[in-house]
Every structure is written in C-alpha cells, then in structure tokens.
Amino acid sequence: MTNLALGRIGITTGLTSSPDSLAAAAAAEDLGYPAIWLSGGPLPGLQTITDLVGATRSIKFISGILAVDTYAADDVATTYEQLEASSPGRFTVGLGGAHGAKPLATLNAYLDRLTAVPTERRVLAALGPRMLELARDRSEGAYPFLITPAYAAEARKVLGPDKLLAVSHLVVLESDPARARSIARDTISFFPKIPGYAASLKRQGYSDSDLAELPDAMVDALAAWGTPDVIAAKLQEFHVAGADHVAINIITGVTGPQPVAEWRALAPALLAL
Template sequence: MMATGARWGMTLPFSDRTLAGSRELVAELPKLGYTDVWSAEVNGADGFVPLALTAEWAPGVRLGSAIVPVSTRGPGLLAMSAATLADLAPGRFVLGIGASSPVIVEGWNAGEFVKPFARTRDTLRFLKAALSGEKVTERYETFEVRGFRLERAPETPPKIVLAALRPRMLHLAAAEADGAITNWLSPQDVRKVRAEIGPDVELIARLFVCVSEDAARVRELARRMLAGYLTVPAYAAFHEWLGRGEMLRPMREAWAAGDRKAALRAIPDELVDALVVHGDAATCRARIREYVENGLTTPVLAPIPVGEVPLERAVRDLAPVED
C-alpha cells in the first residue's frame, strides 16, 4: 500500500456512468486504497451532491470540491452548501473554490466574470468568517454582505483550498487558504508551482489518466481535451508561465482563426505525453508517483476510458498498491 500519510484521490462522477449507478464502485474505493473523492463542477453534476452521496457510500474518505466557482452562487448560498457537507462529514470535507471561466460564469450561468482574483479572495475571506459561525456584515471589493449568519455553523469548519494557476493566486492560497488546486501540468511543472507556495502547503491536482497502450488513440482523444482547456485565457497564461508559449502558439493561432482541425494537429505529441498520464496500469501508477515525488501532495485521478480497458477496471488497476 501507500506510504503512511500519502493521499490518492478519485474523481466523481465517473465518466462512464450516472451518479446513481456509481454507488458500488464508490463504496469499493476505500478498500482499494483511495483516500479522497473529489468532485468537479462544469456542466454535468454539481459540486456538492456527489460528495453528499459519497459521505454515505464510502464513510471515512476525505471529500473535496475541485472546484465550485465563486461567481455562480451568492456568498451565503455557498456557505450554506459548504456547511451542509461539513456537517455530513465532520473534519473530512475540503471546500475547493475558484474563479472558473467567462464561458461558465457568464455564458452558462448569467453571472459576471469580473475581477476574478479579487472575487476569489473576497469569497475566501467571507467563507472563513461565515463557516466559523460569525455574523458577517462586510463591504468587500467585489460584493457586500449584510448580517449573514449560518443557522447552524459546522462544529468543524471545512478547510478551504483555492484553484490557483499562477503566482498571485498561488501566493493567496499559501497565505490565507489551506492549500492550492492546480490542473493540466507535468510532473516537472509541479516543482515550479511548489516553489511559489512553499513546502508545507497542500497541493492538489486532478490528473487525467488513460489506461491504454494504444498511444495514438490516447493522443487523439487527449488533443481534443487539451484544445478545450489550453485556449481558455487562464490556462493559456498558465502555460505561458510554465514556458510553453511558443509550443502552443500554432494551436492558439489556428483556434483563433476558427480552424479547429489545424489547432488539434498543432498540439505536439510531447505535450500530450507531458500532461496526460497513459500506458498500462503500472506505467500510469509510476507516472502518478512522479508527480508526488516532485511535490504534489494529493493526486486526484480522473480515469478516461479509451476502449480496451473499462473504467471500472481502470479504477481498480490504478489503486495505490505495490506492483
């Protein structure tokens, strides 16, 4: 099994089944060696219900949201949802919040994506106060709250971690939150991110994993995923900071010109192989351990089925056991 203290997370919902159909596999995760279950929130399941179900299906695992946006709910509603999860899983819930993107906030949720750093900082400060049971009356830079107090504050306030891709947000996560969440990076990139937050701050990352030895097929699928993310301004800036600006320029230019096929072709194999974990199960586990060795505290696996290995088998084969 893993070394004492190590974490090994799984993403829920699974990509091949409904949430309702996930109970048996979720219940199996603890005995497989998984310590964490982390949700996401884009345009599928929301970030809280899967964790509430997991609290019942797999007692004992740590639950985390990675992430819920700070601009698609009001501050008070976000505090209420977090308090509910903290009550269901005392000491085992971690609230992950982040700025999200203009498409999600404005295009899909009729919100306003303005001052994303300030909105995330202000929400963090509000939540720390509200989840501690304080009555909050405060004018923040990006919103104002008047007289909010949780009807029942959690006995154990949840830890709060921030989605952070570049130094300013990473520094905020290290200074005021309980950790940082990052995404779409290589094991070597972890070192640069870790240097911004210091050695003692928890660093969480979702790792997309394809248990498959058909590298060509994996790369074809992964290119579509990468193009969808790395053309988002925040991720484009992240990879500029990581030193991949010139590598990604042809893809961005083709995407901006509306030539999606050319954009996909412009993503080199070396980038896919750096950012997506693939190969047989033993190779994938070894690659995940590289992330940990370079400073990642909590790998959160997101298995992507590509055909020959069903997702259920991949979840079992990726469990953190010695070969």
C-alpha cells in the first residue's frame, strides 16, 4: 500500500495561475476530487503550483510531470520545501521528460540532486520496464499514460505491491461511438510520433499499422468514453489490474475552458469507485 493518500480517482489537466485556472482547481476540490495532476506542457512555471495550493484548501497537487531537462533540481527542491512548510502534504513532485541517449542516467543524476524531496514524495513518469524499476527504487511509484489495464497489471508486477501506480487515462464524456472515437483518435494520434510512446504502445502489443491507423479497438483501450457509469466501469478495470489511482484526462474535441462541467457530471459515478 502506497504512502501517498491520493484517493482512487483524480484529475489530469493543464492549469496556470490565471483566475479561471484557480477557480477550476477550487471547483474540482468542491466536487470532491482528492488530487490534481498538473500537465507539464501548459505549466508556465513552479510559481503556478504555489498559486494553486494557495487558492485551495486541501486538494493535493502532483506535477505530472516536470521535465528534468527544463526545471533545475534546486528550484524544484525549493518549491517543495516552501510548500511543505506552509501546506504540508499537498505537493508531490512528479518527474520525467529525460531525453537524449541515456534517460535513465539523466533521471538518476537528477534524483541525486533532489535530496530535499524525500523518496515517498517523488513519482516518475514511467512506461518501460527499466523506468518502472527506477520508479520503484527511487520514488514512491509510477505515473504512466496511454496504457491499457493489461499493461497496468504488468507495471504492478515490476513495482511490487507497496509502490504507487497512478494511471492517467483519456476520458470522453460522449455516448455516440463515432463522435467519441473521433475525439479520442485526434488526441491519441499525436503520441505514436514520439519515440517513447511508440515504443510503449508496441510493448503493449500494437503493430506499426495500428500506430498509423489507430483502429477502433485500440482507441477504445486507450480512452474511456460513454456515460458516466460506463466510464466508471472502464476505469475500474485499472483498479482491478493493480492501479491505486486513476487520473482522468478529459478531452472534448475543442479548445476552451477547463472541463469543470465534465468533472461535475462524472463525479458521482467516479468518486464512488
């Protein structure tokens, strides 16, 4: 059992320090979601994490993820220490984004410099077996994205029974199959172009043609869609496979405000898991 009390369901989203983002975080908290994973791409800087913690009461934030090629370890450590002093237990450092020829060595060296953040307050974005082993050995656990329940079961075997397995999963609140799959496929199509995700998908049994065509069965495995109850049942498959926590990454097919309406519609079914 992991030491991080994140609940069984959380949210993955990109937030900034804007009034709309701060209000969205507060709304998620009011709806009962226990944790928000902050997508690294939209995150403008470490100050945003401090701002979000300050705008809420108790919801936990995890950087999901901070790219080690972008954020200096000393700066991350300082942010963690300041938040731990003012709001203990509310920020956990999620790391990843190590590029180059030796990503494992890069992450190891970064963790060596991050001694101010205890092991149990670090999580790694891990997909492959060696990265999962690193997450097991040098952090509280792993935060994989774009995986199936079957692969979650394999990840649990690598991590062992006592480490965190938190899965970020795409969710489309749409019951029309064609519309839901179109929205999901449009988002998923970006990731096979990234070598690490392509390798992960192949590791899960998908072929080159699958990665190019994104057939319906693949889309259905990588994104949960339907009514709230149907989505809840699909996410429960990850819990059965060994995940401690599933963070829903809502996609709507349009660029716009935070999906607070979707969080609200899903909350009764998902938070009952």
